[in-house]
Amino acid sequence: MNRELRIVIVGAGMAGIATAYTFTQAGFTNLTILEKGSDVGGVWHWNRYPGLTCDVPSQIYQFSFAPKPDWGHLWASGTEIQQYHRDVVERFGLQRYLRFDTEVTEMRYDTADCTWSVTTGAGDTLTADVVVCATGVLHHPFVPDVAGMDSFQGPIVHTASWDPDVVTAGRRIAVIGTGSTGVQVVSALQPDAEAITHFARSPQWILWAPMGLRQPKVLARMMRRWPALHDAAYRRLLWASGILADIVTKPSWRRTLVQSYARWSLRFQIRDPRLRAELTPDYQPLCKRQVVSGSYYRAITRPNARLVTDRIDAFTATGIRTTSGEHHDIDVVVLATGFQAHNYMRPMRIVGRDAMTLDDAWVKGPRAYRMTAIPGFPNLFTVLGPNSPTGSIPLQYSAELTARYIVKWLRRLAAGEVTAVEVTESATDEFNAAVAEALGPTVWNTGCNSWYFTDNGTIDLWPFDRATLTDMLSEPDPAHYRTA
Numbered sequence: 001m002n003r004e005l006r007i008v009i010v011g012a013g014m015a016g017i018a019t020a021y022t023f024t025q026a027g028f029t030n031l032t033i034l035e036k037g038s039d040v041g042g043v044w045h046w047n048r049y050p051g052l053t054c055d056v057p058s059q060i061y062q063f064s065f066a067p068k069p070d071w072g073h074l075w076a077s078g079t080e081i082q083q084y085h086r087d088v089v090e091r092f093g094l095q096r097y098l099r100f101d102t103e104v105t106e107m108r109y110d111t112a113d114c115t116w117s118v119t120t121g122a123g124d125t126l127t128a129d130v131v132v133c134a135t136g137v138l139h140h141p142f143v144p145d146v147a148g149m150d151s152f153q154g155p156i157v158h159t160a161s162w163d164p165d166v167v168t169a170g171r172r173i174a175v176i177g178t179g180s181t182g183v184q185v186v187s188a189l190q191p192d193a194e195a196i197t198h199f200a201r202s203p204q205w206i207l208w209a210p211m212g213l214r215q216p217k218v219l220a221r222m223m224r225r226w227p228a229l230h231d232a233a234y235r236r237l238l239w240a241s242g243i244l245a246d247i248v249t250k251p252s253w254r255r256t257l258v259q260s261y262a263r264w265s266l267r268f269q270i271r272d273p274r275l276r277a278e279l280t281p282d283y284q285p286l287c288k289r290q291v292v293s294g295s296y297y298r299a300i301t302r303p304n305a306r307l308v309t310d311r312i313d314a315f316t317a318t319g320i321r322t323t324s325g326e327h328h329d330i331d332v333v334v335l336a337t338g339f340q341a342h343n344y345m346r347p348m349r350i351v352g353r354d355a356m357t358l359d360d361a362w363v364k365g366p367r368a369y370r371m372t373a374i375p376g377f378p379n380l381f382t383v384l385g386p387n388s389p390t391g392s393i394p395l396q397y398s399a400e401l402t403a404r405y406i407v408k409w410l411r412r413l414a415a416g417e418v419t420a421v422e423v424t425e426s427a428t429d430e431f432n433a434a435v436a437e438a439l440g441p442t443v444w445n446t447g448c449n450s451w452y453f454t455d456n457g458t459i460d461l462w463p464f465d466r467a468t469l470t471d472m473l474s475e476p477d478p479a480h481y482r483t484a
Helices: 014-025 078-091 180-192 217-225 227-249 253-269 273-278 296-300 395-414 425-439 466-472
Strands: 007-010 031-034 104-110 115-120 125-128 130-133 156-158 172-176 195-199 206-208 291-293 305-308 312-315 319-322 327-329 332-335 349-351 380-382 421-423 481-483
Touching: 007 014, 007 115, 007 125, 014 031, 014 078, 014 395, 031 125, 115 130, 130 395, 172 180, 180 195, 180 291, 180 296, 195 319, 206 253, 206 296, 217 227, 227 253, 227 466, 253 296, 291 296, 296 305, 380 395, 395 421, 395 466
Parallel strands: 007 031, 007 130, 104 349, 130 380, 156 332, 172 195, 172 332, 195 305, 206 291
Antiparallel strands: 104 115, 115 125, 312 319, 319 327, 421 481
């Protein structure tokens, strides 16, 4: 290498960790990782609510370069996953590059010397030859605008900013939100609550799975003793993810089978016809981000639990009133209302070539080339950027693959072959047209309203299989970029 690149990585969640490891292994060690939180882990740092559990099996929810044979459960808890991220950072010495409690407020590209000025909330400015945004997807909590919320006299807590001092045992609890988070919170809080009311205007299909099942210790010992066994298990799960890709992207007997299982999960566990009708969605299973639980249906049928499908009209000082006129007396409100899922790097101000801002570039919604690059923003890459959420491919796999792809450009920049690299508008248009076409037959496009949809009505997901992802991100195509 003829030049030591100054690289800034924004975000120390899963994507940032995968990127930092990949870069340092390739010899790029002039790194600074800026993290707005006080710890690594991203979504697993911000979310600490009761019942937090990964809905992906533990043995595939890990980095390929940091196998963990000894997960406590087959579906790991948020606490265990967060500790795993800390351990990975320490194991590979990545903490030396980290700056916590450092939020990026602005990034501005200088065309004259092909560098980025990165400004933090504290007013510091860093100069970078390359910026990688690994800011993730789910990190800006969505708080609904409901009349009277300020008048409620009890605590209101969002699951993404959980207050451990909030007392829930023996209290009357309202949980608002029906995704995985809402299902997990209801299941966790119901046993000790005086009463728990789940406000679920739009019910979710729930696949039953034994989420609380512990991983056998003998299995951990075997995989630790014979790493090849662990590698085989990981590869097998990757292969299985390919079957899931087929299920969600193409109508087939496999999709029909899984959808039938979702309907069976509801019929088998909910015997009350009225409650079953209230819990039955009006869209196909798998259309939204699939919820997996082994305890929710049991929890919602307990005497102290109640499902409310009426719309919320307003908060009062002592509870919640629905549009039917019924008032529910509540002590504690839990907002399981998700995130502003399409912000990505925003609200930071990003100014690229010719004074183009990211808001200008994304006026019709988030848009990138193969999840990694944005026209008008040279020497800036994204890891798990637009279209990166997947319903079938492990995010760790996507992040590691993307980071290795970026390394190909880093080597050319470091060798002095180029000083600036920017994806073309035409390549980005071509990719997004292919995405739109591929999304047509997917299950996500069968008539439900989910967080996958942007404000512009497009579906922000990866619609291809893992083989296509690997092919697209194996080697940069010079024809798709302009260089200087």
